[in-house]
Amino acid sequence: MKEETYSRLFMELAPLLDALSHPARLQILLHLSRFKSCPAGNISHRLPLCKSTVSQHMARLKETGLISGIPAGTSLQYHLNLGKVNQMKQQFLQFIDLISNEGEQKSDCSPLLTEKNEFLPDK
Template sequence: MAEAKNQLFDSDLQELAQLFKALGHPARLQILKFLASKNACFTGDISDEVPLGRTTVNQHLAELRKAGLIQGTVQGVKTNYCINPSVVKHLEEMGKDFFDGLSIIECTDC
């Protein structure tokens, strides 16, 4: 039912909402910051970098992959994680356009 209601909105808003949803947990933000700080792909256990259990971290990684914000490739028993720069850049542009389009007015009666 919720999926059908999403169709009432234009595709840009739907896409932006999905990306914002993927960013809607501090663990996911920390994972992105960690990967960005490496300036390269990371092969290892990201759960060592986030104060959550491995299973929970893997669920957050799956959400970030589903949104396209990160890429993961399997190398043997390890997964190589990278930020997807084109999707992050697209998010940056869409977010800027969205927030630039909001009129911010001081409310003196609020």
């Protein structure tokens, strides 16, 4: 993928939305939102999935920065990164604003190649 083809908003938002694209990860985020922190074992007991599957989903959420784990004895205490969640919320709302321009006048989509394509970088 050519990163220069996409706006910064799209490049930052896409991996976050991808991380949210599985119901188990949504459940994990909801569970963590209810507590200051939560042991990994507690999370796996709350979901109808084996520990290794939950661990894989947790790793995906950690990659994006939506959650963090802090060592606590022999396990990890996980918590939701509210700063990252709020950043994602703002970016998603910005994207929704971009695509929901119902009140604005829209033009016809033309296949003419001579018109500037706003989705591709200028040459």
